[in-house]
Amino acid sequence: MAVATNAKRRLKRAGLAFSAGLVAPTAVAAGDLSVALIPPIAAAPLLVGSIGALTVAAFFLVKARQIRKLTEDMQHQIMALNEHSIVSVTDDRARITFVNQKFCDSFGYSEDEVLGQEASLIYPEEKFEKFVNVRDMLAEGKSWSGEMRLKHKNGAPIWTRTTIYPLFSKKGKHVSSISVRTDITDSKTSQAAQNIRESLHMLRDQVFVFDAATLQYVYLNRAALRNFGWTESDYIGKRVGSQRANYDHSDFMRRAQPLLQGKTEQLIYELDIKDVPHEITLQLIPSHTGRAQFVAIARDISERQALEKTKDEFIATVSHELRSPLTSIKGGLGLVLSGATGDIPDKARNLLDIAHRNADRLVLIINDMLDLEKIAAGQMPFTMQRVDGAELLRDAVAANTAYAEKYKVRITAKGLEDGTQIECDPDRMFQVLTNLLSNAAKFSTPGDEVVVELQETDDATILRVTDTGAGIPEEAQASIFERFTQADSSDRRAKGGTGLGLSIVKAIVERHSGTIDMRSREGEGTSFIINLPRKQVETYPAPALHIAG
Structure with a gap:
């Protein structure tokens, strides 16, 4: 009796040991359930000697079923975990x-x-x-x-x-x-997108988002919806220009190639939306789906254009009204300084010299302002013709040599042996070169060399003016082509200038369908690079890339 009792106790202990082994964290973590079988196997000789093989077999049969059931449950749990x-x-x-x-x-x-x-x-x-x-x-x-x-x-x-x-x-x-x-990327992205949508809805500017491949609308903000009388469901399934008869989507894609090819980060142009002038900023951005999207922001510029027109008319009027009296003042001062009215005391002569120089400067400013207004209004004539590039550069160098010598700077021309032909208005391009060469000489160090170079590529003619002078401060480079802008340094201020020369240069180059770029490093010098297309065509306003309607 005592033996049987002891056997039962051993059996119970073996069973408990088995259960403890089954759920041991190391065994489960390792995925090796055989580890859990070690306690009962080690106890088996004790059991056989006490209650016989039949009892042991029954014991293992029950435990085997429990193991199999537990294994199946664990497999299902692991499958669920892997899926989720x-x-x-x-x-x-x-x-x-x-x-x-x-x-x-x-x-x-x-x-x-x-x-x-x-x-x-x-x-x-x-x-x-x-x-x-x-x-x-x-x-x-x-x-x-x-x-x-x-x-x-x-x-x-x-x-x-x-x-x-x-x-x-x-x-x-x-x-x-x-x-x-x-x-949770999708939920995060959805929340971020919702926040952005709410922010865009608050803008007064019209915002259009559309697929870069299909040009199908993805989003319009409230301002855009209101302008076209649409609801948020009206633009679903519509493409850019879908309501315009014979709209050429390939034309839009062709004009958007600089964005698609990564040549620029944004395009800015003007167009009329429902007969109201707008400035369009077009960008290409990736989406969380991996498909690129265009984002177009349309800003009403009718008020700005009206203000600019008023300002331009005022400047033109003042410039015209000032030029005549200033010309008379300058002429009169010149006669007095020449001795036409008799001898002048030295002290008075110094004062008259200052007045005469400032009269010259005012006349120059007024002429520059009038030139800019004429270019902007399309009133300055441009006569395009094929010009010998080498001859144009030689004339520009000759015209500016005396000025450069005042600063003890020499001007050198390169690339004159290739016989390059430039399609341009020779008088206006001479004006551009004169402005760049005189600036380069003025801001160079005595003994320096200014180089004007002519190059030719398959589709463009390149004019480059380079100096090794003081360079342009980095903070001033972004606005260097704006009106009345000069690099903010005492040395540059002391050397004078109207602050309009580079604005005129840029305007003339753009009327040639060209571009001008500037590269400068303070203390090392500056280079201006003009790119002119090989074949000039009449310049038209920027084409409208219709984004709505």
């Missing part, structure tokens, strides 16, 4: 030792690409400090939970809701960490 979550395991040095398929699908890596790599692989560079902080927390035995922005193999952001749990050996040593993540 991004799972990875790292060692004590944060190197990846295991990833599930969801991890590979979400981050774009194959298993071979990540195993053995540090987990920082999926952290953006600016989040590396976050990676270090989490790693240190895990080493201290602390788990981490929260939202985390990681990165795809291609650099795209991936937002996750993450839990990372550290595992320790029986001796208390940190051996690994398990990370379970849920991808």
Whole structure:
């Protein structure tokens, strides 16, 4: 009786030992259920000697069924976890030792690409400090939970809701960490998009967003909807220009090529929307779906144009009214200085010289202002013809040599041997070169050389004027072509100028359908580069890229 009782106790203890072995965290974590079988197998000789083989067989049969059921449940749970979550395991040095398929699908890596790599692989560079902080927390035995922005193999952001749990050996040593993540990128993107939409709805400017491939509308803000009398459902499925008969979408795509080819970040042009002048800023941006989208912002500039017209008319009127009396003043001062009215005391002569120089400066400013207004109004005639580029440069150098010698600077021309033909208005292009060469000489150091160079490419003629003078401060470079702008330095101010010369240069070059660019480094010099198309055509206003209606 005592033997049987002892056997039952042993059986009970064996069963308990078995259960404890089954749920041991190390066995479950390893996925090796055979570890859980060790206690009952080791106890089997005791049981056989006590209650016989039949009892032992019955015992193992029951336990085998329990194991099988538990194994099946665990397999289902693991399958569910793999379907829903991004799972990875790292060692004590944060190197990846295991990833599930969801991890590979979400981050774009194959298993071979990540195993053995540090987990920082999926952290953006600016989040590396976050990676270090989490790693240190895990080493201290602390788990981490929260939202985390990681990165795809291609650099795209991936937002996750993450839990990372550290595992320790029986001796208390940190051996690994398990990370379970849920991808919340879509919800994050949707929320961000909603916030942006609400902000755009508040703008007075009209905003249009449309697919770069199909030109199908993606979004219009309230101002755009109100202007066209649409609701948010009216533009769904519509394309740019869909309500205009015979609208040529290929023409839009052709004109948007600089954006599509990455040659520029934005296009700015003017067009009429419902007979109201607007300034359009067109940009190309990527979307979270991977499809590029155009964003067009249309700003009503009718009030601005009216103000500019009023200002221009005022400037033109004042300039005309001032030029005649100033010419008389300058002429009179010149006669007095020439001695036509008799001898002049030295002190008086100095004062008259100052007055005469300032009269010259005022006349120059007025002439420049009138030139700008004529160009802007299309009243300055441009006679395009084929001109010998070498001859044009020689004339410009000859005309500015005496001026350059005042500053002890020499002017050199290069590229004159190629026989390059320039299609331009020779008088206006001579004006451009004279302005650039005189500026370069004025701001050069005595003994320096100013170089004017002529080059030719397949589709353009390039004129370059380079000096090795003081250069233009970086903060002044962005506005150097604006009216009445001069680099803000005492040396430049002392050397004078109207601040209109480069504005005139830019206006003349643009009337030639050309462009002018400036490259400068303070203390090293400046280079102005003019690009003129090989074949000139009549200049028209910027074409309208119809974005609505």
